[in-house]
Amino acid sequence: MAYQTTTRPDGDMSWKEVGELGLRYGRIPLALLFVEALYWFLTIPSDTLAPIQVTEAWLWNEMTNFIFGEGSSVISHHNGWLTRIDFVHTSFPGPYNSVGLYVSDECAGVHEMIFISTLVLMTDGMSQRFKLKSVAVMCGIVYVLNLMRLVAFYPIALEGCLANPDQQACLADMWTFHETVYEWAFLVVLVLMWMVWFFKFGGHKETLEAAKETKESWRITRRTTYSAKHWAILGFGALIIILAYSNVSTNVEAIEAKETLEMCEFANLISAECGNAQKRWDDAIGYAWSLSAIALVMVGSTALVIQRPDEFGNWPEPRRVETVEPAKEKGHHVKKTGSWNKRGKNEEE
Numbered sequence: 001m002a003y004q005t006t007t008r009p010d011g012d013m014s015w016k017e018v019g020e021l022g023l024r025y026g027r028i029p030l031a032l033l034f035v036e037a038l039y040w041f042l043t044i045p046s047d048t049l050a051p052i053q054v055t056e057a058w059l060w061n062e063m064t065n066f067i068f069g070e071g072s073s074v075i076s077h078h079n080g081w082l083t084r085i086d087f088v089h090t091s092f093p094g095p096y097n098s099v100g101l102y103v104s105d106e107c108a109g110v111h112e113m114i115f116i117s118t119l120v121l122m123t124d125g126m127s128q129r130f131k132l133k134s135v136a137v138m139c140g141i142v143y144v145l146n147l148m149r150l151v152a153f154y155p156i157a158l159e160g161c162l163a164n165p166d167q168q169a170c171l172a173d174m175w176t177f178h179e180t181v182y183e184w185a186f187l188v189v190l191v192l193m194w195m196v197w198f199f200k201f202g203g204h205k206e207t208l209e210a211a212k213e214t215k216e217s218w219r220i221t222r223r224t225t226y227s228a229k230h231w232a233i234l235g236f237g238a239l240i241i242i243l244a245y246s247n248v249s250t251n252v253e254a255i256e257a258k259e260t261l262e263m264c265e266f267a268n269l270i271s272a273e274c275g276n277a278q279k280r281w282d283d284a285i286g287y288a289w290s291l292s293a294i295a296l297v298m299v300g301s302t303a304l305v306i307q308r309p310d311e312f313g314n315w316p317e318p319r320r321v322e323t324v325e326p327a328k329e330k331g332h333h334v335k336k337t338g339s340w341n342k343r344g345k346n347e348e349e
Contacts, residue, residue, distance in 0.1 A: 035118050039111060048290065049105040050081050057083045057103040060150045068154055078102045087154055091165040099157055099171060109146035112186055113139040119194045126201070138193060145189065149181055223305050230302050237298040244291035247284060254284035 061075040064085075071088060078084035087099040117135045156177050161170035223230070248254055260277035264270075 031118055031122050032115065035114055039114055048286075049108050049110055050083070052108045052110060053083045053103045053105060054081055056108050056147065056150070057085055059147055060103070061085055063147070063151050064154050067151065068158075072154060074098075087157060089158055089161065091158070091161040091170070093161070093166050093168050093170065097166075099174075101153065103150075106182075107146075107150070109142055112142045112146065112190055115187075116142060116190045116194060119190075120197070123198065130201075134197060138197070141193070142190070145186075149186075152177070221305060223303055233298055233302045237295040237302075240291050240295040240298070244288040244295070247291070248288045251284060253280055257281040257284065 057075055061073050064073040064087075065071070074086045074088060075082060076084045076086060083103040085101045085103065087101070088097060090097050092099050116138050120131050120134050120138065123131065153174055157171055157174040160173040161167075164170040226234075257277040257280035260273065261281055264274035264277065
């Protein structure tokens with residue numbers, strides 16, 4: 001049974017239809033919370049997205065030198081990766097007249113790409129092929145916007161330090177810009193991008209039609225049959241969890257860092273050695289959480305399956321091993337028991 005349409009003649013949506021859309025998209029916040037939690041687990045250790053961070057830092061350095069002149073910035077190593085950018089100008093504070101910035105995993109823009117991708121993929125009424133194309137385009141836009149944000153740091157810092165040279169306070173405008181974009185401005189841009197895409201391609205109409213359908217388009221259910229490939233994935237996930245535990249319990253550097261931290265806490269010490277120990281221990285715990293999150297994703301994606309109904313709306317039934325009684329099989333004769341007289345008498349009856 002389908003829902004009765006309550007759209008007004010002028011084409012505007014009624015409050016009932018608005019409520020239907022709201023219920024339809026109530027699952028999106030839950031998906032976003034899950035993605036945020038997963039991303040947090042994966043990026044606890046520093047330099048989780050190191051290859052992307054290195055690429056971003058290189059492009060940032062090249063574009064800064066191209067736009068603002070050669071020697072405006074210098075790229076160098078941070079934690080073993082080529083992800084540090086030093087702005088250079090005579091007005092910048094410090095003995096070296098430079099400002100050091102580090103491209104962290106948060107600065108790579110992957111967080112924002114995952115966010116916008118989740119919004120697009122959770123939208124109903126559009127084909128998966130079109131949504132995947134939209135995700136690719138939007139992730140490219142996010143990458144460019146994030147790179148533009150990084151390039152904007154240099155002129156903002158330069159303007160502040162030209163007005164107040166060789167003072168740490170001259171960098172306040174740059175840090176304010178960074179915090180504003182990081183905390184809420186980029187989120188607003190992402191939501192606006194999705195809304196423009198949603199209404200531009202008629203997503204509200206398609207979603208309303210999908211909301212009126214009584215039959216679900218898909219559902220998640222427990223896997224009932226396992227092949228050798230599935231057992232191999234589950235075993236590999238268990239191995240990853242063991243490696244995550246051993247990275248904390250048997251890793252020599254992690255154990256030494258933990259012992260140093262305990263000594264620093266006992267003696268109430270604050271030193272560079274204590275800070276380095278804290279960082280090593282945090283990285284060990286972070287890698288353990290990241291590996292565990294990957295293992296949980298592998299196990300979950302194997303133990304659960306997505307089912308879709310056929311063209312008649314019927315859901316696939318779980319596979320069952322059917323036993324066929326020999327007496328009911330065609331082409332086989334059943335030997336009759338008992339004496340000839342009784343058998344014949346029974347047949348006549």
